[in-house]
Amino acid sequence: MTEALLKVRDLKIGATVYPPGEKPHDIEIVHGVSFDLAPGKVLGLIGESGAGKSTIGLASMAYGRGGVEITGGEVWVNGRDILKTSHGDIRKLRGGEVTYVSQSAAASFNPAKKIMDQVVEAAVEQKKFSRKEAEGRARELFAKLGLPDPDNIGERYPHQVSGGQLQRCMTALALCPEPDLVVFDEPTTALDVTTQIDVLMAIKEAIADTGVAALYITHDLAVVAQVSDDIMVLRMGNTVEYGNTDQIINNPQEEYTQALVSVRSIEHEEKKPTPDPVLSVDGITARYKGLNFDVLHNVNVELHPGQTLAVVGESGSGKSTLARVITGLLPPRDGEITFSGRKLSGDLKGRTREDLRELQMIYQMADVAMNPRQTVGTIIGRPLEFYFNMRGAEKRKRIIELLDEIELGEKFMDRYPAELSGGQKQRVCIARSLAAKPKMIICDEVTSALDPLVADGILKLLLDLQKIEDVAYLFITHDLATVRAISDSIAVMYQGRVVRYGPKSQVLSPPFDDYTDLLLSSVPEMHLGWLEEVVAHRKMESAGN
Amino acid sequence: MHPIIKLVSQRLALGFLLLFGASALIFGLTEALPGDAAQAVLGQAATPEALANLREEMGLNRPALTRYFEWLGGIVQGDLGQSLTNKLDIAESIGSRLGNTLFLAFWAAVVSVPLAIFLGLLAVRYRNRWPDKLISAVTLTTISIPEFLIGYVLVYFVAVKLGLFSPLAMINDSMSFWQKLNSIALPVIVLTLVVLAHMMRMTRAAILNVMQSAYVETAELKGLSNFQVIYRHAFPNAVAPIVNVVMLNLAYLVVGVVVVEVVFVYPGMGQYLVDHVTKRDVPVVLACGVIFAAIYIGLNMIADIVAILANPRLRHPK
CATH class of the missing domain: 3.40.50.300 (P-loop containing nucleotide triphosphate hydrolases)
Structure with missing residues (x-):
């Protein structure tokens, strides 16, 4: 040497x-x-x-x-x-x-x-x-x-x-x-x-x-x-x-x-769609104030009870905007949203407390989504007071139940967010959204800021909780490995449009449209020489065209 | 339209609006003072008839609004009006005094601005070591002592004991340029000591803030020396806040020198203004006030525009 x-x-x-x-x-x-x-x-x-x-x-x-x-x-x-x-x-x-x-x-x-x-x-x-x-x-x-x-x-x-x-x-x-x-x-x-x-x-x-x-x-x-x-x-x-x-x-x-x-090797069997979706998004078109173009164009997707719809796309594809429209933060210009059988108001002000309770959200940055001056018990207890009027021993019992469900346990009750690791913080956020007993949770890039092994743990937890609580997830991510691991159906978004949508098995099998093909083939695979193979394959294709 | 032209013209329009507001405010405040010019001229023992006659003669018995708009009409045509008490043309009386004030402010700025920025850079370079602490201690001490005290102390030690500069800052047209400079040396030193700390501290804070950024780390990892990192990479991004505080201090140099002018018996705007406030000579006070306001607004507007120009995103849109 x-x-x-x-x-x-x-x-x-x-x-x-x-x-x-x-x-x-x-x-x-x-x-x-x-x-x-x-x-x-x-x-x-x-x-x-x-x-x-x-x-x-x-x-x-x-x-x-x-x-x-x-x-x-x-x-x-x-x-x-x-x-x-x-x-x-x-x-x-x-x-x-x-x-x-x-x-x-x-x-x-x-x-x-x-x-x-x-x-x-x-x-x-x-x-x-x-x-x-x-x-x-x-x-x-x-x-x-x-x-x-x-x-x-x-x-x-x-x-x-x-x-x-x-x-x-x-x-x-x-x-x-x-x-x-x-x-x-x-x-x-x-x-x-x-x-x-x-x-x-x-x-x-x-x-x-x-x-x-x-x-x-x-x-x-x-x-x-x-x-x-x-x-x-x-x-x-x-x-x-x-x-x-x-x-x-x-x-x-x-x-x-x-x-x-072996990370990213979670297997998840796809569930069949049901006749009554919990959420259906019909022809949503939306734009931000002050912009003279639409950020979402005629988006149609459905989410079935107890299942996961993954919305996947790169930055700027409109996937987070879709979440804002569903939560009512951005009223759409056109189209409507039906949630557990009733039409949702486009504006947040027009929604009932029941609408708010049944539709929860978990964010990418767990540490800024929690008040750093409140203990874990207070954070999880807040929706229990707000939605169910729980107090005292009853509330405490439920908080402990939830802490057990997220595999943290009672000893975390009096800790502050600063004392938790990234993965633990995200678990607390999950418990807080579950406390409202929602029918659906929007998960916005919830594993993107986490290390791969920790992210795997969170995904497994989400799948387990889905079985217990029968909650549906709208899972927004840019990571296709995560999509494979967790979804039942998939919507691929590109420049504000849904370019491919259907059950997981169908979306991830050929024949692909150009964009989905590009997206899928770009995900790094854990074997030597993958990069050269992909690049050679693309060169051949572009020579063929 | 290029975004910069648009922004600058917006600032200009806003500046004129502000100036108009300032003139109304000054007029309102002088009206609110007890007594008027007639009272001040005739003194305590004046008979009511004499007062009424003089008010008639000075035009003081007409409604305030009429007088304000008359005056405003004059200003727009460049006519500052006449003094109520000595009947002299205000523009003429102010002319040479404003020149003197600007002369003093200019030389104080020439000394203090580069010195403050250099000391700020030096403080960053030796952050938390003795040069930084010494610079902060000295400048904070000089800003904490009232300027008239510094003035008298300098007069006593430098002018009287050492005989270096003239204790009185009298200047007139017959003096040569160097004689003038020699004459204003002491007030320039006093003014510099007063404004130094503020500008130095801001330079230091703005650059330290930029020093935390990733591009400064990149510059350090290029093997540049500390001074190269500071002036090539940190300083250009700290210009906006520094210019802001520099302009505020320049405005202070013009507008706030009243006390220093009095200490050194300097024939500038400050003394002229103080004299005429005691005489309730509203047109003179208004004229001085509007000139001061214009200087203040103008300098701050320049700071705004420089801050806009310092932003490459505005200079070079996508």
Whole structure:
């Protein structure tokens, strides 16, 4: 093996935390991690939030975000320990030898400067290229990364290009100074699946063409399997498993890795439609105030009692707008909504308390959907008081029942939201909506902000609760794996229209319309070479047309 | 229409509306004061007949609204009217004094604005270390001491003891430019000390706020030096709030110098205004008030427009 470009030995990273009501104290967030990266190779760092993967990535640039500090170990880049080198040498390292691609290019580009100025800045500042050479290089990279109009796109400001394009510009920014190593920190997580696949391919080809080494950080094992040579699985600052990609994906040794590999494998048998739907949406057309175009066009869907309708689409497809119309937050311009046999008023003010009780909602961001100053018991108890006038022992008994149903139990009653994990918060939100004994719950991206294993747990819980409480779900998501796991019927939305609708088995079987085909084929699959297969398949198809 | 032209013209229209409102307010307030110009000229011992005659002569017995609109009609044609008490043309009397006030304010701004921004940048660069604390301590001390006290202290130590600058800031047309500058040195220093803290603190806060953003992290990870990160990436995005507070302070330099002018016996607008308020000379007070209001509104409007222009989303729409 050649001499390692990046050699990390027993890396320990700490941070100072400021818990409310306690004295600030130091904690360790990475507990002695070691790995090697040879020139031109890609190492995937994978783990859930809090695993320390971004922190380790930034440590390879001797950088600590916020109050984070490297407390021990060695980080060798190009033959020297960068934790012991001079301040001036670290500046040469950052932006010269090691560069960084962040999760959100939209936030990482300076809004006040042209893209080109930012892309060439490091290369010029590090005296690797003259301004003119660097600009030429940037244009080559723009072309290589498949950006439109590569000769002029650099003259634009960041807000003038799309999110996927900006993410590619960020990759160009990182590659422009000809670094030896690029740290990719969740570079495709914020993108839609159909955009993700293009950016992923662009990154992979750019890595291959330039021969640069890379640390690829993500929580999505299926994604990292497509780009990396080796994978390190991290959990709470410790290495769980470290090996080559083939071994990790096909022959994981540790239980935790096995769980990550087999995630998204919930099986759910589709139920047959009933004669009386609990919700039927007929010809809904809607627009927002101040806009002169419709956001929803003639939407027709039905949801049957005790079943799940998944509404799937990318950002901007109108799926959340549909939820707003059903809840009455956005009165439709045309069409009507029938709910448990009665016509619903388009405006929230026209709805009865019974309408409100029977139609509940769970949100993506559980932590902002709860009052941080109320205990879990108060939060779940509120709908019991409001809808059923429950008080005292009766209310307490019901709260405990609900806490048992969401698998948390009585001991959580007096806790505050801040003391709960992300998954536990979402469970409390589920209990709060169930407390109203609804006929239907709108679930708006309820698992999107959660780590895969936690999200799996929430989906299983929702399915179990559906059996017990006989509640129907309108499940809004952009994630097709979630759709497969939970739905009985599916509506695919694109640009405000339902482009495909029917029972799950029918929607997910060919022949597909173009958009559904694109959407389905873009979901990363957990096997090696998937990315190349999809891209080759698409090239063949477009050649055929 | 380009969105910027639209926004700027909206601001301009709003500015004129505000100016009109300010003039009505000033007129109303001078009317509400007890006594009038006739009373002030004739004094306590005046007979009712003499008062009535003088009011007739000054036109004070006509309804307030008529007088206001007469005056407004004059203003629109650029005529500020005549002083009630000494019959001099107001525009002429104000002319040279306004020039003096602006001269003083201009040099105070030339010294204080760059100094405040530079100190703000320095405070960010050495945040929470001794230079930051020293800058904050000194500027907060000078803003906390009344400006007339600073003025007298400077006169005593700098002018009298050290004999460096003139203790009186008298200027006239026969003086050369350098003589004038020498003459206003002390008031400029006092004004600078008064406005420095506000602008420095705002610069520091605005830049620190921007320093939390992801694009500053990107800049740091490019290996730029701390100063490069601050002035290339943080400063351009902190311009809007900084310009706002700078303009407020510039307006203060013009409008709020009354006390400093009195301390240094400087022939500016402040003294002129104070004199005529005691004489209840409404046209003069109105004229000064409207000029001050126009300067205030104008500077704040510039701040607004700069803030709009600093936003690349408005400058370069999709």
